[in-house]
Amino acid sequence: MSEYQYYEFLAVDRPLSEQELDQVHALSTRAEITPTSFTNEYHWGDFRGDATKMVEQLYDAHLYYANWGSRRLVLRLPDTLLRAETAAPYCAEESLRAWTRSGHTLLDFSLSSEDGGEWDVETSYTLSAFVSLRAELAAGDLRALYVAWLAGLTVWELMDDDEEEYARELEPPVPAGLATLTGPQRALADFLHVDGDLLAVAAETSRPATTTAVDKKALAAWIAALPAAEKDMLLLKAALGTAPQPGLRLLARYRDATIPSPRNAGERRTAAQLLDAANRHRTERERLRKEAEAATQRARALEMSKARDAHLTRLARDTEQAWRDVDNLIAQKKPAQYDIAVTLLKDLREIHARAGTSAEFHQRAAGLRETHRGKPALMRRFDDAGLLSS
Structure with missing residues (x-):
């Protein structure tokens, strides 16, 4: 350094x-x-x-x-x-x-x-x-x-x-x-x-x-009570520059006295x-900071949970369209679309589980694996996500 x-x-x-x-x-x-x-x-x-x-x-x-x-x-x-x-x-x-x-x-x-x-x-x-x-x-x-x-x-x-x-x-x-x-x-x-x-x-x-404000009347009365000779000397020193800032000196003395x-x-x-x-x-x-952080995290988790519930509710209104969207995404044969398809499949798995139709999900998922088993990049994504295992 x-x-x-x-x-x-x-x-x-x-x-x-x-x-x-x-x-x-x-x-x-x-x-x-x-x-x-x-x-x-x-x-x-x-x-x-x-x-x-x-x-x-x-x-x-x-x-x-x-x-x-x-x-x-x-x-x-x-x-x-x-x-x-x-x-x-x-x-x-x-x-x-x-x-x-x-x-x-x-x-x-x-x-x-x-x-x-x-x-x-x-x-x-x-x-x-x-x-x-x-x-x-x-x-x-x-x-x-x-x-x-x-x-x-x-x-x-x-x-x-x-x-x-x-x-x-x-x-x-x-x-x-x-x-x-x-x-x-x-x-x-x-x-x-x-x-x-x-x-x-x-x-x-x-x-x-x-307050730092000075009562002008009280200060004036205090200055008036100072000996005349002392005030003359202060003015003389101020004029000659031998006693800088006589005002501060006077204010300091006034505050000391009052x-x-x-x-x-x-x-x-x-x-x-x-x-x-x-x-x-x-x-x-530190305890209060940690409590505040925990409260913030809980509130954020609650908001995320509400947002996800709202998303799944919208998706559940037309699950057939969601399955078609999965087919269309896979058909594009692009890594980014594969990722989106896997995310959508996770959502469908949760929707079917909530509806008590998990068997239907696994049956249709198995069909997807069979249809696209020749796409190794897609198969790796299925396996990494814990979906559609054979």
């Missing part, structure tokens, strides 16, 4: 400067580079840059995957929108890291080659599928973080490791709306191979998603409890 690696970087909050672009161009001669993006595919060799440092210093999002299974998504947000401490409860060695660098929080969603499995060559991703996660996280929607924690739990289950550790590990706070993931969140779950049954049972204690943090509806579940529940969910889902 040939090697394949995909690298993509996006600058969302600000474009790269000319000096920064020169720095990036020095890393690759084949990459597609613009002031806001870097994209390259490798079928041999490797990327010369340090992807982590590039996100820490230049870009707001990075996507990487390789056909041997490794996959990685890194998002960078101003730490005023999301603090690393907020993400910390959701971090797992196997799937999510969070740290702070130069006033930004970085989130590293990843699976190693062992955990990611072989890449499906028919599947491809771009950052457009994930970049909206930044805005969701900035708005206080932490579902992507919980999804990443579940990815780590999925890896644990595959490892079949220390069950005592599973019993000690408690789930992080369950965000609202886990049962109704957004498109980017669903893409992240697929990207990180989150088990669907595990996600389903994890969502059982999740409150319904709250929307309660995610809480578990009941007691926090352990990893072992979630994995056991996922196994039960998987077993029940």
